[in-house]
Amino acid sequence: MIRPTPPYPLIYEPLLRLALAEDLGRAGDITSEAILPIEAIATAKLVARRGGSIAGLPMAERVFALLDPGVQFEAQVSDGDGVTAQTTLARVSGPARAILTGERTALNLLGHLSGIATATRALVHAVAGTHARIVCTRKTTPGLRVLEKYAVRCGGGSNHRFGLDDAVLIKDNHLVAAGGVQPAIERARSLVGHLVKIECEVQTMAQLEEALAAGVDAILLDNMTPPELADAVRRIRGRAIAEASGGITLETVRAVAESGVNLISVGWITHSAPTLDVALDFDE
Secondary structure: OOOOOOOHHHHHHHHHHHHHHHOOOOOOHHEEEEEEOOOEEEEEEEOOOOEEOOOOOHHHHHHHHHOOOOOEEEEOOOOOOOOOOOOOEEEEEEEHHHHHHHHHHHHHHHHHHHHHHHHHHHHHHHHHOOOOEEEEOOOOOOOHHHHHHHHHOOOOOEEEOOOOOOOEEEHHHHHHHHHHHHHHHHHHHOOOOOOOOOOEEEHHHHHHHHHHHHHOOEEEEEEOOOHHHHHHHHHOOOOOEEEEEEOOOOOOOOHHHOOOOOOOOOOOHHOOOOOOEEEEEEEE
């Protein structure tokens, strides 16, 4: 397995600083500062309370480092690994105050991102043996997109657009505003650079034929049944990338994949994936 490369810390560190500032408030961690002397040292472990796929360990490590560079973080597994319940994910040691202050922020990120990776991995396993890839969408938590899309990669999925400037994706409202499939595609083609891909959403076979005639790079087949998707794939005949989208679940994804589509985009893996239960346990 090729392990996903984490984003540069320069990209996500401002998010961590905001999260820590939110938690520290105006006076800092008054509980830890009242109870523990500044010189107190502790050791602890990050534990997965249930099984899943892991994402977010570099971010958790960075949380503690921002609070105190003296905190040592030793990962026991890697992002992208599948683990069973009660697996130790990392050992943490150093100033006790910093460990306790960073605990919730680190766990929030690690649990959220690992939940996304776990949900993605389940879909990837469900379509194994087909030609379809699972991709995410722009339905992400504001401010966390770079990390959530990284978590999708940790789960074996692939990324769709990161933002509106990645590629042209002509959706149903664009078609209404532009006056139809052909004028929308023609205008896009005349204005964007030669390296920019153009994808068009279609809901009928007539729209599909019109988009193919206009020469798009990808077709988004929206809310179609598996038989309709198979018909669309036959019509496309490899002339464009075929992407299925709309209401796809773990129970239906296999049938969608077997229609022959290239991509299956799923929004809920980033906006509604259950958090993986992870905890930080101090050693006695």
